[in-house]
Amino acid sequence: MLAAPYRVGVDVGGTFTDLVLVDANGKVQAFKSPSVPSNPTEGVLTAVELAARSLGGTSETFLPNVELFVHGSTVATNTLLEKKGAKVGLLVTDGFRDSLEIRRSIRENVWDHRKPFPEVLVPRYLRLPVKERIEHDGSVRIPFDASSVAEAARVFAEEKVDAVAICFLHSYANPNHERAAKAELNRLLPDVWVTASSEIAPTIGEYERTSTTVVNAYVAPRVVPYLKSLASRLSELGLQRKLLMIQSNGGAISIDEIGHSPASLVLSGPAAGVGSLKFFGQDTGSQHLISIEVGGTSCDVTLMQNDAVSMTDQLVVDGYHLNIPAVDIHTVGAGGGTIASVDGAGLLNAGPEGAGSMPGPASYGRGGERPTVTDAQLVLGRLKPGPYAGGAISLDLDKAVEAISTHVAKPLGLSVEDAAAGVIQLVEQNILHAVEQASLEKGYNPRLFTLVAAGGAGPLHGPATARLLGSPSLYIPRLAGVFCAFGMCNSDLRHDYVRSWMRDLDVPVSSKSESADQAFRQLEATAAEVLAREGFKGDKAILVRAYDLRYFGQQWTVAIDCPSTDPAAVRAAFECVYQRLFGYVQPSGAIEVVNLRLAAIGKLDALEVAQLPPAVADPKPHAQRRVWIDREIGFTETPVYDGTILTPRQRLTGPAIIEEATTTIFVGPGDELRMTDAGNYHVTIAHKKRVS
Numbered sequence: 207m208l209a210a211p212y213r214v215g216v217d218v219g220g221t222f223t224d225l226v227l228v229d230a231n232g233k234v235q236a237f238k239s240p241s242v243p244s245n246p247t248e249g250v251l252t253a254v255e256l257a258a259r260s261l262g263g264t265s266e267t268f269l270p271n272v273e274l275f276v277h278g279s280t281v282a283t284n285t286l287l288e289k290k291g292a293k294v295g296l297l298v299t300d301g302f303r304d305s306l307e308i309r310r311s312i313r314e315n316v317w318d319h320r321k322p323f324p325e326v327l328v329p330r331y332l333r334l335p336v337k338e339r340i341e342h343d344g345s346v347r348i349p350f351d352a353s354s355v356a357e358a359a360r361v362f363a364e365e366k367v368d369a370v371a372i373c374f375l376h377s378y379a380n381p382n383h384e385r386a387a388k389a390e391l392n393r394l395l396p397d398v399w400v401t402a403s404s405e406i407a408p409t410i411g412e413y414e415r416t417s418t419t420v421v422n423a424y425v426a427p428r429v430v431p432y433l434k435s436l437a438s439r440l441s442e443l444g445l446q447r448k449l450l451m452i453q454s455n456g457g458a459i460s461i462d463e464i465g466h467s468p469a470s471l472v473l474s475g476p477a478a479g480v481g482s483l484k485f486f487g488q489d490t491g492s493q494h495l496i497s498i499e500v501g502g503t504s505c506d507v508t509l510m511q512n513d514a515v516s517m518t519d520q521l522v523v524d525g526y527h528l529n530i531p532a533v534d535i536h537t538v539g540a541g542g543g544t545i546a547s548v549d550g551a552g553l554l555n556a557g558p559e560g561a562g563s564m565p566g567p568a569s570y571g572r573g574g575e576r577p578t579v580t581d582a583q584l585v586l587g588r589l590k591p592g593p594y595a596g597g598a599i600s601l602d603l604d605k606a607v608e609a610i611s612t613h614v615a616k617p618l619g620l621s622v623e624d625a626a627a628g629v630i631q632l633v634e635q636n637i638l639h640a641v642e643q644a645s646l647e648k649g650y651n652p653r654l655f656t657l658v659a660a661g662g663a664g665p666l667h668g669p670a671t672a673r674l675l676g677s678p679s680l681y682i683p684r685l686a687g688v689f690c691a692f693g694m695c696n697s698d699l700r701h702d703y704v705r706s707w708m709r710d711l712d713v714p715v716s717s718k719s720e721s722a723d724q725a726f727r728q729l730e731a732t733a734a735e736v737l738a739r740e741g742f743k744g745d746k747a748i749l750v751r752a753y754d755l756r757y758f759g760q761q762w763t764v765a766i767d768c769p770s771t772d773p774a775a776v777r778a779a780f781e782c783v784y785q786r787l788f789g790y791v792q793p794s795g796a797i798e799v800v801n802l803r804l805a806a807i808g809k810l811d812a813l814e815v816a817q818l819p820p821a822v823a824d825p826k827p828h829a830q831r832r833v834w835i836d837r838e839i840g841f842t843e844t845p846v847y848d849g850t851i852l853t854p855r856q857r858l859t860g861p862a863i864i865e866e867a868t869t870t871i872f873v874g875p876g877d878e879l880r881m882t883d884a885g886n887y888h889v890t891i892a893h894k895k896r897v898s
Contacts, residue, residue, distance in 0.1 A: 215694030457700020687868025
């Protein structure tokens, strides 16, 4: 029996809404309900009702006992991807009307000259100039002209815009003109959402700052009402605590604070995996972790070292650039719903197109005819036919065979089994490349890391990926299928602050008031006030200083954490990271401080999951199934275990299949699996010896 109070994490995905419930004693239960893309609130409330019924009650009796309710949502991302956002107007400095569309001529692939840029979110007739000009040092070159804002407001009213973004030149150095323009718009257009760049992304870089502000204005009128509506419904049902949201930076934030910056939710779901990594890091016995979270449409790769994940402030979502703090997640189109095909040259492809939740893989029986990775796993016996997720879906083997045969096997002249094996191997190569990009390209040796296989499909690909990577071990959480929802229950609150600085690291300032330490103290005062407002003081309020640095003459910065403002200490920290990334440093090179950053963290009590009793007997399979192992072994009768009854310290040797409540695990030939004291899976990978 679970005991109150409870922590609840809810992750809304494209196919399922996952809910994880952790009770006062650390016992965990997971629930899945079908997502409702047209009304995500209903999917969340259905999942809550499922949890309540498992406790013998209703939502009204359950929610008053919830002390922490954290939510991750794809609403902001989907609004951008589906182009269902607001009608946005843009105010810019006179003469810079087209900066948003010019994009600094950025192309993600410099060799792809023909691919069109994404649709500009603000058409030219709604990008209107304001007479004003701030210089790079914050001085005023042209005074602010309120009449030009009034003229623009008249146009916006006539065109019935829903939101307005304001981005003036060099507002990061002096935000007064943007503040005046926002005040004027609020007076003239009180029902229109207004976003100023100096509030969202007060950093150098006109295009990125403008793009971020426009995206924020574009998603706000849809995201904020959804969050307020959900919070209101939960409150009506008895939730007494504030609803918290997971941000792209991996931290939680109350909806009261997120209202001015909903664009920070674009990685809301995947970023929650950080909370899971921090928790499971204790159980793995390793401080070096790389997670592959493989869901229905994609694989998200995150690297964690010494309880810290890599961060970035350069996000690209569907071609739109956002300059907001975020967990550095490398994503590749390799999920259970990834579609396999054969191109005109007779080459097998997997992705990036996916089947989505509707119609989904062919085996779902919802009208989909094209083969997916899930269909291939079913053909190879790694998944069994029949119902999953409490009957929400049911896999049909005949439909999977038909799809693989028609679209892959026959065009390639292969058997259905060989075609399915080819699909799996190709996808695992794609996952391998994603892991290498997240590690090798950042100066890390992935062989020194423990691979964490998560997501509903990750444990099926984990052993092969670890083998290809040369990683000695693989860790699979029992809650792999609800990895992000569980992470929400272990996520601290977080606010990020940034201030453009643009100084030479080694040149002394003329007065103490102009020092970096004084600038940090100003940021810290603001951050401490916000944390105190949310109930975090003393050792529960943690402030972390960081810098964006570069050698003079370079365009891109390197982020470092450093508590000191001593130039020698900052230089040493910078050179350590720079050496790892690029393999060299410039001895005595002039270093430019571009931004000062501050992370304000509200520490929640550490989540402790109940320990399970150790094994009293060897594990026994409950079935045997014909499973394809690899190219050398092919199909063989393989033991199948019920993961829900496996207990700590039990061991088994692969090949084997383990069926868990939220995922299916494939253990490769010769791999040694051990149940950890916390009831999770640690696999020692059997690497083939090379013949010299």
